[in-house]
Amino acid sequence: MSFSPTNDLKEIRNLVNQELLNFVAVENKYLNEIASELATVASAMERFLLDSGKRLRPLFAYIGFLGTGSKPSVEILRACAALELIHVCALMHDDVMDASDTRRGAPAIHKAFEALHKDQKLSGSSEQFGISAAILLGDLALVWSDKMLHQSGIDSQSLIRSLPMYDEMRVELMAGQYLDIYEQAFASESVERSLKVARYKSGKYTIERPLHFGAALGGANQSLFKTYSDYGLPLGEAFQLRDDVLGIFGNPDETGKPAGDDLREGKRTVLLAKTMELADAGSKAVIKSALGNPKLTLEDVNKIREIIISCGALAEVENLISSMTSSAQSALEHGEIDPVGKAALTQLLTIVTQRTL
Amino acid sequence: MSFSPTNDLKEIRNLVNQELLNFVAVENKYLNEIASELATVASAMERFLLDSGKRLRPLFAYIGFLGTGSKPSVEILRACAALELIHVCALMHDDVMDASDTRRGAPAIHKAFEALHKDQKLSGSSEQFGISAAILLGDLALVWSDKMLHQSGIDSQSLIRSLPMYDEMRVELMAGQYLDIYEQAFASESVERSLKVARYKSGKYTIERPLHFGAALGGANQSLFKTYSDYGLPLGEAFQLRDDVLGIFGNPDETGKPAGDDLREGKRTVLLAKTMELADAGSKAVIKSALGNPKLTLEDVNKIREIIISCGALAEVENLISSMTSSAQSALEHGEIDPVGKAALTQLLTIVTQRTL
Numbered sequence: 135m136s137f138s139p140t141n142d143l144k145e146i147r148n149l150v151n152q153e154l155l156n157f158v159a160v161e162n163k164y165l166n167e168i169a170s171e172l173a174t175v176a177s178a179m180e181r182f183l184l185d186s187g188k189r190l191r192p193l194f195a196y197i198g199f200l201g202t203g204s205k206p207s208v209e210i211l212r213a214c215a216a217l218e219l220i221h222v223c224a225l226m227h228d229d230v231m232d233a234s235d236t237r238r239g240a241p242a243i244h245k246a247f248e249a250l251h252k253d254q255k256l257s258g259s260s261e262q263f264g265i266s267a268a269i270l271l272g273d274l275a276l277v278w279s280d281k282m283l284h285q286s287g288i289d290s291q292s293l294i295r296s297l298p299m300y301d302e303m304r305v306e307l308m309a310g311q312y313l314d315i316y317e318q319a320f321a322s323e324s325v326e327r328s329l330k331v332a333r334y335k336s337g338k339y340t341i342e343r344p345l346h347f348g349a350a351l352g353g354a355n356q357s358l359f360k361t362y363s364d365y366g367l368p369l370g371e372a373f374q375l376r377d378d379v380l381g382i383f384g385n386p387d388e389t390g391k392p393a394g395d396d397l398r399e400g401k402r403t404v405l406l407a408k409t410m411e412l413a414d415a416g417s418k419a420v421i422k423s424a425l426g427n428p429k430l431t432l433e434d435v436n437k438i439r440e441i442i443i444s445c446g447a448l449a450e451v452e453n454l455i456s457s458m459t460s461s462a463q464s465a466l467e468h469g470e471i472d473p474v475g476k477a478a479l480t481q482l483l484t485i486v487t488q489r490t491l
Numbered sequence: 492m493s494f495s496p497t498n499d500l501k502e503i504r505n506l507v508n509q510e511l512l513n514f515v516a517v518e519n520k521y522l523n524e525i526a527s528e529l530a531t532v533a534s535a536m537e538r539f540l541l542d543s544g545k546r547l548r549p550l551f552a553y554i555g556f557l558g559t560g561s562k563p564s565v566e567i568l569r570a571c572a573a574l575e576l577i578h579v580c581a582l583m584h585d586d587v588m589d590a591s592d593t594r595r596g597a598p599a600i601h602k603a604f605e606a607l608h609k610d611q612k613l614s615g616s617s618e619q620f621g622i623s624a625a626i627l628l629g630d631l632a633l634v635w636s637d638k639m640l641h642q643s644g645i646d647s648q649s650l651i652r653s654l655p656m657y658d659e660m661r662v663e664l665m666a667g668q669y670l671d672i673y674e675q676a677f678a679s680e681s682v683e684r685s686l687k688v689a690r691y692k693s694g695k696y697t698i699e700r701p702l703h704f705g706a707a708l709g710g711a712n713q714s715l716f717k718t719y720s721d722y723g724l725p726l727g728e729a730f731q732l733r734d735d736v737l738g739i740f741g742n743p744d745e746t747g748k749p750a751g752d753d754l755r756e757g758k759r760t761v762l763l764a765k766t767m768e769l770a771d772a773g774s775k776a777v778i779k780s781a782l783g784n785p786k787l788t789l790e791d792v793n794k795i796r797e798i799i800i801s802c803g804a805l806a807e808v809e810n811l812i813s814s815m816t817s818s819a820q821s822a823l824e825h826g827e828i829d830p831v832g833k834a835a836l837t838q839l840l841t842i843v844t845q846r847t848l
Contacts, residue, residue: 161662164662165666168663168666168670168691169666169670169687169691171669171670171673171677172666172669172670175666175669223630227626227627227630230622230623230626231619231622231623231626231627233619251676254677256676256677256678257675257676257677257678257757257783258675258676258757258783262588262590263672263676265587265588265622266587266588266672267669267672269584269587269588269626269629270584270588270665270668270669270672271669272626272630273580273584273629273630273633273665273668274662274665274666274669276630276633276634277633277658277661277662277665278662280637280654280657280658280661281658281662284654284655284658285655290647290648290651291647293651294647294650294651297637297641298641298642300637301634301637301638301641304634304637305518305521305631305634305635305638306525308627308630308631308634309522309525309526309529309532309631311627311630312528312529312532312624312627312628312631313525313526313528313529315620315623315624315627316528318614318615319608319613319614319615319620320611320613320614321613321614330526334525334526400614400615426614426615
């Protein structure tokens, strides 16, 4: 197959989508051969992938590869695309853990299978069936990610080189996810602790490690790994901070989640920790009683938004995002990166901190 | 490190345990470096591994390797031990899906973390926290399995050869698990369907695929793969049938689960399907109303045990186990397997169908 190298992000994303759909089509055929009852699993997996978004992890991995100056190929692109399936696992399991009913405006997987259980008038608890299905589909996505990487067609040496980064990324993801649920339950108000969760759960896993994975695939030297950390760590944190802002201030049409959903879920974000640091006693009490209340109205959400703005927390977080973005930019300028990769990473700075892709 | 090849099953199991503990000790140290809050995750993982049992999958993988006649090493043993961590994931997630409160006599992981949430007086739902933690620990175990395999120290060629089997095994496991929850919800009474679930969920994953994995590590020829299928598929089904019998007739001291737990969980086993085929209308009604009732008393369980025996279902299932075991034995006798492996596989015939290890 002919492959024209590109650093156009939209084009890469389209190629990633195509590879994912090709992979899933073959796997779904295989599931159907095992048993026709697996057709619902297969179609749910496909729909979930089709509905989804930015492919940030495959993008960063592929751009991380381009930064090494090695010649890309469809096999490399396919190996990078495999990272999206880890994210599918994370999202499916996350929605069970957060008891989130929707994902990108559609029912979350556990809700979809709960509905299937009801429609087919199956026996036992519909809710439990939905949760079980979402756990298993997430597990399957994690295994598929491995399979897609292993079968990508990249040479053995590149594969072997990439595995330590691939493993590290996933251990950090699971550790970060645990810290996240623990902080939420601990009802932490510490900015420092929230930043640590953001780093592991999201920052390293979304940006630094995918870049390292691509760098390993391309046989990068140690200096490039360091540049990618210097760029990826602050940008990853900025990414999570933007996520936190959108979780409270985002437009439901764009986030695919109800307005202020992070408040209903009681998420312990840096934005909230800053607010608890800066707001007066009365405002703090309002927020404490609202956090984790699933019945919060839009009016309640608006009241909290006002507190977050008026106490200066939003401005501080926006400043943090800006300064982290600057750090990332400066790392790019001082690092030795192939110009094709560098141009794409510069574009990605804006995209991940402003969510414009 | 010096390594004396052995086909003594207990000795192999001890070596597997040692490798697992070494791996987990290093990983736990790493988790603690990320955050001290992860210490509870680390100790729960270690305890779960220590408590656990037969290491059947590592054993079959290692014996599968010995059957190729290749020279074993501690690296190969370590690669085989990694399969146990897949099983840890399966068990942790299984207990959430079945809402089982105990595992080998100790609280299941979700119950242990539910208790931690209560003890530490954390905020939010203790039950939800327990479930979330069990999902994440299972995910982490699945990722650790990869990491342990990748870092085992086996040469790249062996690793690359083993990956397709490793992937296949895990896809089949997840597919089988889904079929299992679906059959349970579908309240199937079909012997054929129950056998299919048993094949994927347990048979292939416990015996055939681990043997194939070991065979691939040892660079086996196609004929050995076929012998392992001819041995592993019937033995795997016999293994699951024995499990079904123990799930209703087993001694709680040995199974680590309350007597008749499969009935309370409403499991759709071959044993129950056979009973529904053979029992009279009155007995069937008794069983239908009991299945899935978590409040079943020992007296209720005893009544159902009598039905299963008197209608002849138990005898039929015992016959099935015997005939499948014979098929497996005959495959061993006709296949070309290195004698060291063959001797161990003959021993394993008895162990998996009678649970004596």
